[in-house]
Amino acid sequence: MPLVHDRCICLRKFEYSETSQILTLFSREHGLLRAMAKGAHRRTKAGASKFDGGVDLLDIGQAVFTHDPARELSTLTEWSLREGHLELRKCLRGMYLGQYAAELMGFLVEEHDPHPDLFVAMEKCLAELSTSRREEAFLGFELELLRQAGYLAELSMCVLCHNELSDRGPASFSPARGGIVCRSCLPKVAQTMPFDLRLLRLVQGLLKLPRVDGAIQRLPRLSRHQTDPINRLILSHIEHTLGRRMRMSAYIFDKR
Ligand SMILES: [Zn+2]
Structure with a gap:
């Protein structure tokens, strides 16, 4: 399945299991999509996490995900936080x-x-x-x-x-x-x-x-x-x- 890169805003998140999230993302070039972030909360032994420690509501990030409009859920493979709205x-x-x-x-x-x-x-x-x-x-x-x-x-x-x-x-x-x-x-x-x-x-x-x-x-x-x-x-x-x-x-x- 093709992987695409896009900038996304997290509109909704649902903690799916102890380690995963299901996210509703609004992406700039691909519109609204739902994506599974497997292992979003899992950390490596070195303390690094695959998705910058999990994606929060309204976070804006550069994402990589599978893109197939025929499927209900995309898979998020990378998330790099660009704007966490600290203010x-x-x-x-x-x-x-x-x-x-x-x-x-x-x-x-x-x-x-x-x-x-x-x-x-x-x-x-x-x-x-x-x-x-x-x-x-x-x-x-x-x-x-x-x-x-x-x-x-x-x-x-x-x-x-x-x-x-x-x-x-x-x-x-x-x-x-x-x-x-x-x-x-x-x-x-x-x-x-x-x-x-x-x-x-x-x-x-x-x-x-x-x-x-x-x-x-x-x-x-x-x-x-x-x-x-x-x-x-x-x-x-x-x-x-x-x-x-x-x-x-x-x-x-x-x-x-
Ligand atoms: Zn009238």
Whole structure:
């Protein structure tokens, strides 16, 4: 089976036995894959370990693995840690956002479907999560992930009548319809959530910002007061679309 070299981010890990791990990796050129790291925790007599002592969540490494999209599990044969995010690991909020980004990536991207731009965007996002720009960095990445994975909700016009929303009153979002709903269409839709019109205008503006390598440029400074309601709207859309709960969301919002 062919061996390939690629840069990877560890999105999920599962300790398989005392010595092995099953990893979900997002690779730059080969997309999402699951890999068995046999002997990840085993050390030689000299104290050396095959995978730098095991692969941790959000670690970025240069990997060598078997590549056969027909097989469910690749075999990781080499892992050389390139970025262990030491700063990020000291910041609880940043770590939660990083793990949430990894969870979303793991569910929204298809296996073996390469998205090199998203790889670069996630790497940049993880680097910024340890800084004071973490909230806007996360939101920018989340929007780009949704866009590239084809899960972006309709936020530019009413999902029913396709008219732009007027500047009167709150907007409403329908997870079932996957978009915002104008006031005249509101009676036709069950179970909507109100959404501040100013925040809707903010997201619409973010989606129009220029992008380089999949990362939104010139992101304004944003506070959790702004990003929390937007992240919640996106979460309800994702959970409705995928039909499953996102585990990390409990750590992202103060209360649901
Ligand atoms: Zn409408």
